Amino acid sequence: MKKAEIITEMIAKAGYSKRAFAEKVGIPPTTLQSMLTRGVGKASIDNVIKVCKGLGLSIDELERRANENQSLAEVYYSCKQVPVLGSIAVGEAILAEEYIERYEYVPEHVNVDFCLRIKGDSMIGARILDGDIVCIRRQLDLENGEIGAVIINGEEATFKRFYKLNDSIILRSENPHYQDFIFSKEDMCAVKILGKAMYFISNVR
Template sequence: MQSKTFDQNKFAERLMQLMSDNNDTIYSLAEFLHLSPSAISRYTSATMTPKILTIEAISAKYGVSPAWLMGADVDKYPETVKLSKQIPVMGTIAAGQPILARQNIESFEYVPEDANVDFCLRVKGDSMTGARILDGDVVFIRQQPDVETGEIAAVMIDGEATLKRVYKINGTVILRPENPNYQDQVYSKKDMKDVVILGKAIRFQSEVR
């Protein structure tokens, strides 16, 4: 659900004007946003409400204020517009029993240009609820080959990915869930060839529930 300041008709009018001013079509904008042309058509006809991340991406593309684009009576071009960059959602990560991580890009998320993240993964399962990371949340990952003990990381095990808190004790790696209903996964030094740290979890994004 959008903020109370969101005016769907004004959004549609302002989006069409921006597209016209920048020689964009529903096809070129759809390609930029990795959406279908029919979705853009529904935005411009005020028959479908875009997600806030889509609004932010459109605002960044055209250099306008997201609030203005949503219909607010504010300056169209603020003094400082935070640019955003596009990062891929790489398959699905399990927070519970690990599942096969598909390496194709499922979709894209948008983050500030200076955000130090490389990709994100969508959580499936409930093993990280103690860290307030729930099923369906998007976790933003900074790609790095190792993490400090106690940090949450995306870890690949035998070609499967999982999100866990990592502890390193005397050469042993413990992948610990944040839910007492799940057991630790313990890997000795000889097992470490099958364990690859993909990166550190920097932040996560939850849907309104």
């Protein structure tokens, strides 16, 4: 049985339509359909990992259950481990061992330094939901419109869309129920940018 057939069968047994399952794991339905028609081996490894995690299936297990010549295991093992941080410090010791909760597998080509877990619903408009893991590339500034991890007034890290306009910083949620944080030039020191959100790993809900 081919990998695409296994995935199709497991999606049906889980009680999802293909569209509903794609939305659950955070990929476009057309992307899932392409994966199932063109072949899993031709799909982005990022999306394959999301689909497998959504089915509670490792890529190794998918490989064992399939009867195809092309191996996905080699691609899977090109992933790297990235630390998932818990309560983090504002200073340079952000990646110190005491802040690391565990490690997450991320594709080797994704340029990130650490991960944080989303808390709450402030970024739902960007399809980033409570409990998702967001992978961050460390940098000290952001371009307008980019999503970054920031610390405000020394409190716990949060995710916001960043804008710098007319000598002010605006931190905007992706949820209309939350007001913008606006900092004038005199107050900008209250905002510390930890890095740019590059990649996220979504849980099935």
